[in-house]
Amino acid sequence: MRIIIFGGAGFLGKKLALRLLKVGALAIKGNTPQPISQIILFDRELANGLPDDPRLKILAGDITDTQAIEALLAEPPDVIFHLAAIVSGEAEKNFELGMDVNLHASLHMLELCRKMEGTPVFVFASSCAIFGGELTETIRDDTAPTPQSSYGTQKAIVDLLVNDYSRRGFIDGRALRLPTIVVRPGKPNAATSSFASSIIREPLQGERASCPVGPDTKVWLLSPKRVAENFVHAAEIPAAELGRNRSVNLPGITVTVDEMVSDLQSVAGAEKAELIDWEPDAFIQSIVLTWPPQFVTERALQLGFQRDASFREVIEAFIEDELS
Template sequence: MKIVVTGGAGFLGSRLIAKLLAEGFGPGREVTSIVSLDRVACPVTDARVSSVAGSIDDAADVAQALSQGPDVIYHLAAVLSGQSEAEFDTGLHINVDATRLILEECRKLAKPPRFVFTSSLAVFGGEMPRVVPETMATMPQSSYGCGKAIGELLVSEYARKGFVDGLTCRLPTISVRPGKPNSAASSFVSGILREPLNGEPSECPVPLDTRLWISSPDMAIANLVLAGGIDGAALGLNRVLNLPGITVTPAEMLDSLERLGGAEARGRVALTSDQRIIDIVCSWPGAFDVARPLAMGFAADTDFDGVLKQYMAETAPADAPA
């Protein structure tokens, strides 16, 4: 099978590519080629991987990436929440205009590809029940959420018209991300764990009782692989899924940090208040009814200790004791 991943050089994109190379979509559905479309080359080294170093808002770059006639397209590339709020025009251009450009290129393909669009719980906002049902109307309270909500409608419409076999996956907030902080308003969700474990100070800018919908990187990638290979008939008319996660508060995350990393690590986190972050993150839901995706085989982490252990095992020195 031939795959295209926009944002393939990024954190999730490169992990998704590595997982697809290792496992494919099951017996008889092995991956033969993957094209990464990103501003830099994909870091995954494999003869089956090629990179188009370009931009998703450049028609020539997109056409080059899709030139082999992909079976599955994962559209992960986006301007993140913090930058979208600060740079309104840039956010809409990349998250809306470029998404439509890619969908238009899909119309030219001989066979409609499975098109997996990664959206966000940021499409919700306003007054919400404690557990958001699958039928909840979107009401984004950020530019990022607005762009993603428009993208969802575009994917569903292009799927209705038969131009793509579309599926939107609303991802939980991913934690713990290795590396450096990014421009996402939710960057602190990883930062209050990653930095203290690395001996660095960090800040929690939201109230400790803020309910967050979380997925580990490994679980998010496993669910995205499933999304690429799932039978379209199982999806029905509703081509949008709230992917499973777990509800956790910053207070509970810091409790995990202290249990697994020690009191000294916990002490490196300062409790602050950033109204800009609060206005965005605290408008997001803290829990979803995910009965439908669970019935399809999508899965969630069991607890946050397990999520943090995953990060600690991944980043432990090679000579550390088991």
């Protein structure tokens, strides 16, 4: 079985690759598990820090380079994980770049799948940033996407395409709408949700972190560990269980920033909270505060997707996986 991960150099792509190496085989399309022979990690930079495993193939290139992507997909993969994206803050500031990567490159990839021999399983990293605005309170499985950012709009569009390309049999698609992923390893990035990881990650390492939103801000979140497990699970769910709706609001937990800081103190000591600078930022708030913090994700739970038991457990998993 051959797998391609677009966005393979990101923390999530690498986490997913490690998970795939660990499970060693995937049972897709109702077949018995088949051993994974190759995992290609494609990104604008080479994925680093991964084990020396003959199954891994690490490539760098531009996802908007149509010829490069065509060459890459010339040998049809069994499974594509599409995690590549211009993140929310960057797509808001650079509209054209966001459209090129988040919409046009995704559409080009789907078109190559359409013309490909065979029907690849196509797992797309969509986002709960497709929701927001005036109509929404608690998000149900049938709530309309009303994105309040260009990033959310682009994700919602690819969601629709994944559904139609699946309905027509061009791909066997699954679009997972990810909560904010906390605690991300590495450095702060241009995602407007970046702070949600920073306020835990930096203090745990004795560094200062900036919090651009108030302590009562609610965050709908999922840990990197759970999201990697959920991606693998998504590839293995039989199409019949998904039916005609290939979009899934992943499960998560709702936590206030205040509760996050409180759990940080409880796990790592009261002094950690003093490393957080409360610095309100109007641009970040103009996007983050439109994201609805409450979801009812009955369908995802019925389909076997997993959430974290508590935010304390999320912090402890981060310490174990990334800091020890």
